[in-house]
Amino acid sequence: MEIGLDQDQRAFAEVCAKLAAELATRWSPGRGPDDTSPAEPDEVAWSRIVAAGWLAIGLDEASVVDLTVLVEQLGYHTVPAPVIGTLLAAERLRLGGAGQDLLDAIGGGEVRVAPLLRRDLTDYAGTAADAVAWDSAGAEVTHSPDGTGHHLGDPLPGADLTRRTRAVGPAAGHLALTDPGTEDRLRLTALGLTLATADLLGVMRAALDDAVEHARNRTQFGAPIGSFQAVQQLAADCLVSVEASRSALFHSAWAADALPADEAVAAARTAKAFVAPAAVEVCETAIQLLGGIGMTWESRAHVRLRRAHASRALFGDEHHQLRHLTGRLLGENGR
Amino acid sequence: MDFADTPEVARFRAGLRAWLAGHLDEYRHGTGYHSDAALAATLRWHRALAGAGYVAVSLPAEYGGRGLPDVYEAVINEELARAQAPAAPPIGHIAHAIADFAGDELKTRVLPGLLGCTSSWCQGFSEPGAGSDLASLTTTGRREGDEYVVDGQKIWTSGAMWADWCLLLLRTEADQPRHRGLSMLVVDMTSAGIERREITLANGSREFAEVFFDGVRVPAANLVGQAGIGWRIAMHMLTYERGPADMGWVGRLGHVLAAAVEDVRTGRCAADEPLRRRLVACAVNIDVLRWQVARSLVDRAGVAASVDKLLTTRIEQELFRVVGDLAGTGFVQGDDRFDEYLWSRAQSIYGGTQQIQRQIVAQRVLGLPRG
């Protein structure tokens, strides 16, 4: 047993954190909705992402654990760039047998793809009907399982300020793709769930760090608010959620690499069922600890809460996961 | 024990319903605070309501009120919510501060505009450094002859962007202990030296502002009562800020619930058994909240406000959790109720945070020792 990141992974986390933080400074919620930076990365940001190899990492030898190391940082810094979407789309294409040229072009940031998900975001879409292109800010194309490429339409309204979901437009070319088969389809689901969970862990950790920092510095009644028991108890409960979420994520990521596909999905659903509501609650509590300032548009607190809700919905919220796990755990008797 | 209206209240309620039936249509859409046009419509609505005699009815008739018990204020809020009308102007607490503490000259000068809604008012209490600890506020008024010279900064001032007047809590008695050094001034918002900066809330709402005071000269005649009683007035206002208005809030939560119920009943929204139960639990909550608020109106202990605020917070935040769960993924895909959910998170912050309210209840009601 060896639970935790190895030295390389820890070093990778640091590198990712550095660039993610830098990308985050290029984006701002602004003073109000009309003043918010776009969710599309600008040319400079995109080239930095490409240079860091983030888009190609899934196509190289990286494990799911490695991917979660990156995605946690994207969540932590609420990075406004469609990296997770690219990873999910590229993996779908790879398992569908897409050509190496295309995969290289995706990894090199030249072809910008988005994953085609069911409108309710609970899984990859089977067809382009009733589907959306998730995390597709700046993307050019999304592919149906049958290989049809689609232009992307306008952004759909959404709560998340740092990622965009877009409508699926008219067909644009065709790739020869094969059905990846049940096993690989389950692996894709486990991957999507696990990356959503990693994003949630990053977001909630940032929310807590921000709130704790504030509680140290904000003085009311002549003392730092962090010295009041009511504040300490809320913050401590948040940390319990964060720590448990990390354990859940580690297991989910390891399972995706190491276990048979159906067990990997069960592990991923278990983790997501726990982490999704925990992340939302921590983001809500962080706003509580910030007080009024946390309710302003200029604050990152609601940016995180919005992103937590969006990642909670990605590949299904906790209720969706629990419905799946209920059948597995309880069977049909006693209903 | 009687939860039903008295005959007088029933008559009043019927009269208001009849008036709404004849006047509401014009205001049903287009009010709010999100644009200049919406704001203008909202202010017109306030004037129409005032003109019909439905604003600040609990104030004495000599100042433009009707001298009615608080229950009538609650009936107005309840009926407006029921009819899905825009809310009544939130001025009861400001009106009471002035009517109950100001001298006659100031009252006759400002109350007609306030109660008739021909002038807009805001309440300048919170500061960047003084939120939960309001009494630590540092905006100061220095007496110079028959004027005060005001310097400092307020934040979260609702309605400040368009207010004509501000009821300002500030420090005038530098040598007094903190609570006793505060006073209340009526400030003309067009005075030289006032600067306003809009604050947009997390849900995009645009009713707030920061207000900066730089050497603003205010006639001493605009002092509400005497110098040094600002804290007493502020505490008095708190008892009027909630109470009756809660009834309107309950009504609005009731509409949110009713819409969710309708979504499930019609099958527009899929809900499994656990979710159905939680929705029904929300219905139970809102009924209980209504009875609680009604009881507080007639059987008001001094701290009812804190208990009711905590209960409202608990029930409202759970309601929006359930609404979000029912909406599923749609909740983050352009559902208007996401913004209302965000607003529900402010319920545990404004007007005294959840932590402060719990402390008030624990110490002042339960008599637990102070830490």
Ligand SMILES: Cc1cc2nc3c(=O)[nH]c(=O)nc-3n(C[C@H](O)[C@H](O)[C@H](O)COP(=O)(O)OP(=O)(O)OC[C@H]3O[C@@H](n4cnc5c(N)ncnc54)[C@H](O)[C@@H]3O)c2cc1C
């Ligand atoms: C939507 C909205 C509308 C508002 N409208 C108005 C308005 O119209 N007029 C106005 O004057 N103000 C208004 N406010 C301001 C509001 O009253 C303050 O935000 C509130 O009093 C909290 O103060 P703060 O934001 O400075 O937070 P802080 O006081 O800094 O509190 C931060 C955190 O510390 C906790 N805390 C602080 N002290 C203690 C303690 N002793 N024990 C335990 N915990 C503690 C709080 O509970 C909170 O979790 C509004 C705020 C919001 C969000």
